[in-house]
Structures are given as structure tokens and as C-alpha cells.
Amino acid sequence: MATTVRVAAAGVLLLLVLAALARAEDPYLFFEWKVTYGTKTLLGGVPQKVILINGEFPGPRINCSSNNNIVVNVFNQLDQPLLFTWNGMQHRKNSWMDGMPGTQCPIAPNTNFTYKWQPKDQIGTFFYFPSMGMQRAAGGYGAISVVSRLLIPVPFDQPPPESDHTVLIGDWYTKDHEVMARLLDAGRTIGRPAGVLINGKGGTQDAAAAAAEPPMFTFEAGKTYRFRVCNTGIKASLNFRIQGHDLRLVEMDGSHTVQDTYDSLDVHVGHCFSVLVDADQPPGDYYLVASTRFIHDARSASAIVRYAGSSTPPSPNVPEPPAGWAWSLNQWRSFRWNLTASAARPNPQGSYHYGGINITRTIKLMVSRGHIEGKLRYGFNGVSHKDADTPLKLAEYFNVTDGVFTYNQMGDVPPAVNGPLRVIPNVITAEFRTFIEIIFENPEKSMDSLHLDGYSFFAVGSKKTEFQVSSSIVFTATASRMGPGKWSPEQRKTYNLLDAVSRHTIQVYPRSWSAIMLTFDNAGMWNIRSNIWDRYYLGEQVYMSIISPARSLRDEYNMPDIALRCGKVVGLPLPPSYAPAR
Template sequence: MAMTKSIRGGGGGGGGASTVLVLLLMLAASAPAARAEDPYVFFEWHVTYGTKTLVGVPQKVILINGEFPGPRINCSSNNNIVVNVFNQLDQPLLFTWHGMQQRKNSWQDGMPGTNCPVAPGTNYTFKWQAKDQIGSFFYFPSVGMQRAAGGYGLISVVSRLLIPVPFDPPADDLQVLIGDWYTKDHAVMARLLDEGRSFGRPAGVLINGRGGKEAADPPLFTFEAGKTYRLRICNVGIKSTLNFRIQGHDMKLVEMDGSHTVQDMYDSLDVHVGHCLSVLVDADQKPGDYYVVASTRFISDKSSVSAVIRYAGSNTPPAPNVPEPPAGWAWSLNQWRSFRWNLTASAARPNPQGSYHYGQINITRTIKLLVTRGHLEGKLKYGFNGVSHVDADTPLKLLEYFNVTDPVFKYNQMADVPPAVMGPLQVVPNVITAEFRTFIEVVFENPEKSMDSVHIDGYAFFAVGMGPGKWSPELRKTYNLLDAVSRHSIQVYPRSWSAVMLTFDNAGMWNVRSNVWERYYTGEQFYISVTSPARSLRDEYNMPDTSLRCGRVVGLPMPPSYLPA
């Protein structure tokens, strides 16, 4: 399934230097087999604005090479991905590779706390590796509210040919990018939040960049009777959980956030913001047209989108009885409890490497993160444990690497547990430290009336437990300590908690954030700095010479390099 795209030379600011870099990488990829270097996959992206009518209103969206959604990144496990991004917007730009662990390489994470943005009229080449990963992921622009304007696309990572997959090859491997959609300009949405206001509820739902009546014609996919298809479904929206279902067809769940799952059947699936999953669908019904539906959950103003799957040669329209979504979040919680990791599947394993017995590892630290909401100068702020994150004038990873003293940036201003009495909300760059290779329990507690979904960059974690109310240590008795799915995002239901376990064995600085972008933008995020005492290339890469510099590190000499183990 890997698809290689050749780089075109020239075009855009800095194109000559970028082309030289790409040629050097291509030469490295064609070096003698004795080096055993993993294959390279190249992309060139020109990021522009364009006008699309998506839910009945013409509006400005972010296009990549004129496409919305953006180009799909197809690759195999361990491929090196090189993406040359030309920023033709009027704002700085970054892309983050949501769910890709990027072992030892937070330099390419694409978050404001780790990377300087790509200035308008310039280009930058991201290079990262799909190391020991398989599954379904996506990318999106991480600066401001740009994510609300598009610029997202699928990342699909297939197993190497020698590694068996626990299902037969499908007739086709199809992307289904679903998400809520707003008609406000992303800059207006950011300004509303900056003024302490909300941008309201979504105007509709999109599926593969189509909404409203246009979503049903032409058909989304054409199936051939008797064949089986893989659908990679990602919720790329910014606020709403969506329920996904196909009229007259069951779905066999086979993968979730990069892990093979026990293959149970579902007639509908809740897909939370920032989550991805794969299902197999058998074209085993009477030839005709069938609705594919994604509809919002857990909000009062319901929205949905209906697309069509057409059996080849059909001229029979879909039946009018569009499948109804389930009701309530208890149903959704019970569905989550049915998900299990497929422990017998051969595949690249998310970290901790080869750990099939995570329930037997001693927890060395518990971090309990209470979602905190408050107002500062009349403006709504979110955070964790009384601390609301704000970006520094220089990416935090660069301040750390260059050992620059910053009066605002201090480690561990957020406690591991929320204070018994919550004082005034602190608004600071929020960075905590974690000891390298320790096994840690993290509990997210959401006292709000609305859904939350949280993500940890650079890692996969075991989603071991969740439930209503407040978390307490005795609730560990309810944890799944055998076959919880290893994944990168987890939902936290209203007035509920969710618990995960993970080993901090990926050195770097990594963003922990709400996938609900209004919460993220107003401070519900922080960074974890994981450093290796050995300062060895075995544990973390050096800062690339090509990395962008900005703020306080401009002109500083490069620090001493990490050394080989």
C-alpha cells in the first residue's frame, strides 16, 4: 500500500536548498543494501487558501496541493517520511502527525512547544519515521484555530510484507474522514476565543470534505458484491463525538489508533474527536445504494451527514429509513468496554515494546489531571490542576535544548494531583518532567457537562479504565489489566474519569492536550519533558541542523551533540 511520490524541484521561498536536501535524502535511500536503511517516501505540499461550499455556505478553507482533505500519506511500518511544506498562507504554519510516535524525535512533532513555525512565503521539510507502528492516523495544522479550516489528511501505515495481518487483504483500503464543521473563518474563531467568547455549535458534519446535500452525490464509494472493504475512519473534527453507521451493514472492528483489536461486530461506532479506527465491511447485501451516516453525539443541536455506498451497476436509491444513532453516553461507555487488544496478532507493537503483561508492571507514579475551568480578566480558560497553558515566545523544547533561562518557563508548576482547595488559575507555560523509562499511571477527570478527549504525543498508552464520578485508588480494581487496547487518545465522558498506563521510554518533549480544540486553545494542554541521563543517540536524536530557529535561540551556538551509545 505504500505510495512514493517524487519531489518536484523549485517553487516557493527556499525551494533550492530544500531540493538539495531532498536529493541528499534520495541518495541516502539508494545507498548500498549493507546500510540496511529503511525506505523513504517523499511528498511536496503547497499549502494555500481556497473557497469551498461545504454546508451550503461558500467559505475559505486550507488546501494542500489544491486538495481538501489533503493528500493521503500511504506508507509501510518503519518507512521514513519526508514532507516538504511550502507555506502560501498569510499566517505561520505547522503540521503535527497525530498518533505517530516519532521515536527519539520530538524535533518533528509539529507543535508550538517543540517547533518554530514555517513563516508565510517559506518552506520547511519535515522528516519522521513510522517506527514500529501500523494503523490509522492523521495530520493537521496545529497553529491557532487553523485546524478548523481544514488542512488535514489521513496517514495509513501498513505492515511490512513479512509480517502477517490478522485478516485477509481487502478489495480496497478506503479513507473516511468525518468531523464537525463550522462556517466561521478560523481567524474569527480564534479572535472570539481571545475575547472570551465562544464560537458556538457546529454548522454541520463533513465526510471526506463533503457536507449537506452534496455529500450524497456522487457516491462516496462503489462496492462490488461479495467483496470485503477496509474503511479507515478518523474523527478529524474539533468538538463533537460522532456516531458512524452504514445502512444494512455490520462492521467488523479490526484496528484502533494503531493497534489490532479483537474482531467484534458492530452496527454503529462512536468515534470521538482525535480517534481513528478501521473496520471491515462485507458487500453482502442486495445490490443497491446504502446510506453512510455520521451524526453528532452528546450535544443538544444534532447534526449529521449522509453519504452513499453504491453497489456496482445499481440504480436503486437508498431506502428512506436512515439508521438512527444510539442515545445516551452509557451506551457509548459500554461499547468502549467491549474493545480488546488482539494479543495474538503479529504486528509492530506500540511502546512499551513487547509488553504483553503491562498489568504486572509496578506503577512508579500516579498523575491525576483534573480539568480546570476558570476566567481570567473575563476570558474563559481551561487547564489541568489549576494551571492553564500558554505558549512561550520560543518553543519550550528549544529553550530546554539551548539551556536558555526564561523567567516564565519553569518545570513542574503543575502538581501531580489537584490541590484540595483550588486557588486562582495560573496561566503559564506548563511543563512537567518524567523520569526516563518509568511506568506511570495517568488519570484524567472531567467535571464538565461536556465531552472531552485527550491525547499524548509521542506515545501509545494502555486505556485501562473509565467510569462516572470522581476517580479514587480503589477504582483500580475495575481496570482491565490484561488486554486493554494500546492507543494514543482516550475519551473522558461528562463528569467522569479515564485512566491510562504507559512507560515514558521516548525521550523528548511531548504535548498532552485536549482534542476538543476550544479547550486546547484556551489552555487545556501541557508538555512532558522526558530526558535521558545518558545524553545518548540511543535515546534521543540531536536537533537537526535544518531545524528552524526563532525567538531567544536565534544566533546561539549549537549545544554539544548527543553521542552514540
């Protein structure tokens, strides 16, 4: 009898342990960042002020797994207010941690704030950067790598890559970021970038000089390496390539892709790709190159990839970038979602049949440009956004929007007659859990790149095109997501409703359009913005307010106790809390 009791007690204890484990939170990762200015000489021998994190530029890489709890304690030791945004992180139910001026009060100089967020059911390659004013032009950015949880297979892990490298490429200006802001405020332009950076190093346009530098990466012959490549710049699309090596695309902006092979990849501002590179060339040194696209007086930077033990210098024949818009557009048309690969959960990416969902609303956002009192402004549909003294999310939460902003001052379609731009806080609403189509039209002569916080979307549309993806592979793609000229409803007949890649950023070519589809199922206040940062600074952005009618914690978190207050909400009592899910 005693033995039976002991066995039963052991069984109860086991059940209690399993129940406790089931209730346990996902692992926590803690970071402490001291954000300061420092002096760096990056291009042309010109010393300049750069934003450093713990003395580093770029900042520390955040390595985590899906659903980890990320806690970042930011100490602002600048002489300006500061915010960080986490480009591509969906922050499910939690726009409080989005780090945009419309969602959060800035961190004042000589104070600190602790961000807490999860890469909820996400995997892939992302980055963070400061979002106040023109601070993004001063650095302060770094990589975020989110790997799959254990036991969830990835489509390229047999064998796993030997190493996982981050490559942050971006254009760079030698002008101080405050000078750039004053130029824009005075109605002038910031001009063209002075050059290109690779992992915060100025590189060089002179290949021989690059060859004299220590290698940035080392290969062991016969191994495979993962490169996570993000364009962290503010203006220029870049072409990325490694001399003599193919790039096997495996992931972009958090989605596994069909693994096609390319000689080079165009990486637009705000975009991130992961590629696998086989060390299958004769041992030696090779150039890794990033060069600007679509701008006059092109800039490039080179770094060295060295095979272990090699003393053979790189070939002087540095690979040239491709030419023209058509090449870039056709390459984009070749990208496809890997429908059979697991995402952050065990179910395959293709289990979500977005093409079978009825569109409930179409929002057409046309880029607007004009001058107001001599100052150039950008916007959407005749409205140029300006930030309010009270963050929009806080004003909404405390129900004090009067005098801060008015909803839906911008229509779902551009005005029939172009008039002067209105400069106001731009907030539009969307019904919770509706499936919406958004059309971006860019009538400008230059490239645009649009990002939506809090969501991934499907870049849709299809048009057969024959495209050469490498020196030996040509195939017919059925995955165009954009087109020249103006969009019309007839274009829906060409949409790719099967395997468009799910991502958070989309480029829009000059005088062209792009179409996306998504379900607005993430309650909060979310920013749609241009990644071309002078356009963003001058108003090309809008906030989407998505409110859950249930006011349930199932759909959105309450404002955190640690949230900063400013503007009209200082001293106000908290509104009623959202109810627990039933």
C-alpha cells in the same frame, strides 16, 4: 586452484552485498506540499476560507509502510505561521518533528520547512492537521495509513480487503477560523458546529438529496472492504454507520483489536478506527452516515455507497444514531486488544505484559476552568498553558529556560482548594523509562478527548458489563477503561491489566474519569492536550519533558541542522551533541 579463488571471491562479494543491505536505510517517501487558502462552499451555501494542500481538501493521504522515512517539504503560502502535527505518530527519539508550538518554531509565511519522520514500529490509521491557533477549524488535514511490512502477517488478510478507503468525518463550522479565535480571545464561545463533513464534502441531513449525489464508494457484491475512519473535527463526537451493513472492528489508533461486530461506532474527536465491511446485501444504494452525539440540535451527513451496476435507490429508512451516554460508554468497554495478532514487529501484541509492571508515579490531571480578565480559560490542576515565544524544547536543549518556563509549576494532583488559574507555559518532568499512571478527570458537563504525543498508552480499568454489539450479538465485556464520578485508588482493583487497547487518544465522559498506563521511554518534549480544540486553544494542555540521563543518540536525536530557530535561541552556538550509543 583458480576455481577455488573465484568461488571464495564470489562468497566475499555476497557477504559484502548482504552487509550493505543490512546497513541500508528504510525506504524514503517524498512529498511536496503547497499550503494555501482557497474558497469552498461546504455547508448551507456559505462560501468560506479553507486551508488547502496542493489545492486539495482534505489534503493528500500519506500511504506508507512501518519504518518508512517520510519526507514532507511544506511551503507555507498562508499569511500566518504554520505547523503540522502528525496525530498518533510516535516519532521515536524525535520530538523535533512533532509539529507543536512547544517543540518547533513555526514556518513563517512564504517560506518552507522539510519534516522528516518515521512511523517507527507502527501500523494503523492516523491523520495530520495544522496545530497553530484555530487553524485546525479551517481544514488542512489528511489521512495517514501505515501498513505492515512484508512477511509480517495481519489478522485479516485471507483474502485481503478488495479496497482500502479513508473516511474523514468531523464537525464543521462556517465561521472563519480567525473569527473563532477572536471570539475565544474575547471571552465568548464558538457555539455549535454548523454541520458534519465526510471527506471534505458537506453531505446533507436530507437523505433524498444525498441519494442524488454520485456515490462516494462503490462495492462489488461478495467482496470485503476496509474503511479507515477518523474523527478530524474539533468539538463533537460522531456516530458512524453504513445502512444495512455490519462493521467488523479490526484496528484502532494503531493497534489490532479483537474483531467484534457492531451496527455503528462512536468515533470521538481525534480517534481513528478501521473496520471491515462485507458487501453482503442485495445490490443497491446504501447510506453511509455520520451524525453528532451528545449535543443539542444534532447534525448529520450522508453519502452513498453503491453496489456496482445498481440503479436501486437507498431505502428511506436511514439508520438512527444510538441514544445516551451509557450506550457509548458500554461500547467502549467492549473494545479489546488482540493479544495474538502481530504488531509492527513479528512478536504478538500481547507479548508486552503491561499489567505486571509496578507503577512508579501517579499523575492526576483534573480539567480546570475559570475566567481571567473576562476571558474563559481551561487547564489542568489550576494551570492554564500558554505558548512561549521560544519553543519549550529549544529552550531546554540550549539551556536557556530562564525567562521562558519553569519546570513542574503544576502538581501531580489537583490543588485541594480551587483558586484562580495561573496562565504560564506548563511543563512537567518525568523520569526516563519509568512506568506511570495518569488519571484524567473531567468535571465538565461536556465530553473531553485527551491525546498524548509521542506515545501509545494502555487505557486500563475493568468492570463486567453485558453489551449488545449488534442486532444479534450480546456478550459480557471485562474491559471498562473509565467510570463516572471521581477516581480513587480503590478503582485500581477494577483495572483491565490484560487486554486494554494500546492507543494514543482517550475520551473522558462528562463528570467522569479515565485511567491510562504507559512507560515514558521516548525522550523528548511531548504534548498532552485536549482534542476539543477550543479547550486546547484556551489552555487545556501540558508538555511532558522526558530527558535521558545518558544524553545518548540511542535515546534521542540531536536537533536537526534544518531545525528553525526563533526567540532566545537565535544566533546561539549549538550545545554539545548527544554521544553515539555504546
